[in-house]
Amino acid sequence: MPELPEVETTRRGIRAALVGCRVQAFDLREPRLRWRVEPTLAAAVAGQRVVDVRRRAKYLLIDLERGTLIAHLGMSGSLRVMPAGSPRLTHDHYDLVLDSGQCLRFNDPRRFGSLHWCTGDPHEHALLASLGPEPLDDAFDAGYLAARARGRKAAVKIFLMDQRIVVGVGNIYASEALFRAGVRPRRAAGRITREQWRRIVAAIRAVLSDAIRQGGTTLRDYVSADGTPGYFRQELFVYERTGDPCRRCATPIRHLVQGQRSTYFCPSCQQ
Numbered sequence: 526m527p528e529l530p531e532v533e534t535t536r537r538g539i540r541a542a543l544v545g546c547r548v549q550a551f552d553l554r555e556p557r558l559r560w561r562v563e564p565t566l567a568a569a570v571a572g573q574r575v576v577d578v579r580r581r582a583k584y585l586l587i588d589l590e591r592g593t594l595i596a597h598l599g600m601s602g603s604l605r606v607m608p609a610g611s612p613r614l615t616h617d618h619y620d621l622v623l624d625s626g627q628c629l630r631f632n633d634p635r636r637f638g639s640l641h642w643c644t645g646d647p648h649e650h651a652l653l654a655s656l657g658p659e660p661l662d663d664a665f666d667a668g669y670l671a672a673r674a675r676g677r678k679a680a681v682k683i684f685l686m687d688q689r690i691v692v693g694v695g696n697i698y699a700s701e702a703l704f705r706a707g708v709r710p711r712r713a714a715g716r717i718t719r720e721q722w723r724r725i726v727a728a729i730r731a732v733l734s735d736a737i738r739q740g741g742t743t744l745r746d747y748v749s750a751d752g753t754p755g756y757f758r759q760e761l762f763v764y765e766r767t768g769d770p771c772r773r774c775a776t777p778i779r780h781l782v783q784g785q786r787s788t789y790f791c792p793s794c795q796q
């Protein structure tokens with residue numbers, strides 16, 4: 526599943542090919558994505574110049590002159606730039622055709638991705654309005670987390686994966702960040718100390734920044750053909766390492782299930 530680093534890698538990969546170009550056509554082959562793509566979208570975007578490509582959480586915001594396309598990659602989606610008119614594959618659902626002779630093409634076998642056209646402030650759009658801060662922004666710090674966690678009995682890992690608290694901390698990154706911070710994933714969010722929150726914030730920033738940096742090495746793949754997600758290249762300390770020796774202390778890594786998701790931790794390094 527594309528996580529925040531893959532979406533950021535996609536943004537960096539497609540931005541230069543889009544900004545400054547004019548939309549020649551929007552070619553929709555399959556409107557039945559997670560939500561049906563509005564039939565009026567093609568007419569709305571045609572002829573407009575691309576002003577910027579931004580990211581909010583796992584949404585890509587393609588700013589045109591009079592509105593914003595809000596694209597989500599879902600579980601299995603990818604957006605790539607290629608020559609317009611390239612042969613279509615089975616799961617290619619839409620093309621944003623540009624006057625540069627290239628197009629932005631969306632492929633998504635499972636069709637959990639989405640595309641919306643928004644003429645107002647995209648941050649006020651129903652999909653984005655209740656999202657928490659970006660994990661790499663200054664507003665995300667120990668004081669913020671301590672205030673939001675006050676009195677909360679939810680496990681810290683579940684708390685960190687709540688998009689209303691902070692966006693983009695997926696399952697892999699939550700497990701890895703809690704290992705780096707030395708905090709047990711089942712500890713109640715309300716009982717985490719200020720010092721532990723500081724370590725958690727630093728660890729989340731570090732794992733996401735590393736993944737973005739490594740995703741950047743596959744940038745060319747994203748623009749042409751096969752996009753290898755950045756995290757596969759990352760040195761993982763606990764994720765999917767059940768029974769393997771901890772890379773720090775050699776204690777076997779343990780597995781547990783929280784909120785129907787797998788959690789991995791070192792019982793010795795994490796307290």
Ligand SMILES: [Zn+2]
Pocket residue numbers: 771772773774775776791792793794795
């Ligand atoms: Zn350990």
